Amino acid sequence: DVVLTQTPVSLSVTLGDQASISCRSSQSLEYSDGYTYLEWYLQKPGQSPQLLIYEVSNRFSGVPDRFIGSGSGTDFTLKISRVEPEDLGVYYCFQVTHDPFTFGSGTKLEIK
Amino acid sequence: QVQLQQSGTELVKPASSVKISCKASGYTFTSNYIHWIRQQPGDGLEWIGWIYPGNGDTKYYQKFDGKTTLTTDKSSSTAYMQLSSLTSEDSAVYFCARGMGIFGFAYWGQGTLVTVSS
Secondary structure (H helix, E strand, O other): OOOEEEEOOEEEEOOOOOEEEEEEEOOOOEOOOOOEOEEEEEEOOOOOOEEEEEOOOEEOOOOOOOEEEEEEOOEEEEEEOOOOHHHOEEEEEEEOOOOOOEEOOOEEEEEO | OOEEEEOOOEEEOOOOOEEEEEEEEOOOHHHOOEEEEEEOOOOOEEEEEEEEOOOOEEEEOHHHEOOEEEEEEHHHOEEEEEEOOOOHHHOEEEEEEEEOOOOOEEEEOOOEEEEEOO
């Protein structure tokens, strides 16, 4: 199974600052069709996860442009610029390139 | 608007089975995959499998094969997940989710808590 390693495990950020989360895969996530199927989700406290980013860098409808996904191959990053209070929660990367599909272990974002 | 409404909390005994539901509305049920995801207490997310309501095709994470059965009822636009031979390890919140296409889980149910206890 593909292992997604997220760092850091937790992150404490001042409002208005930038946060950066890394997701490293044990295998390349580029599929044979040339696309890379890496997604990012945010699970706010007590809620279901919500989709932020799909195919590495495409923001889902309604997601603020403060959320930027990047990367290729095995190394991916989610950057959140100008962190706001509603950004707190646990962020997960998720790959759907290889069966079985796997989530990273999560990064908890806290506001200082 | 797309909605996925899951059934309520379940308290079940070890070795029994449970069937939880996910009722879809706001779109053509047969046109999108439904995925199921598990979240054990205080833990992260784990993909279980998917079902395509259009033809009933399923795919399971091998780890859950034999434990989990995914079905749908097209007449009521409802997806079901049955868990069998329950142990305390199966205590978790289970989510259903629908992708934008196959993936990209844009829509989620509210989650169903299953507690396995004697």
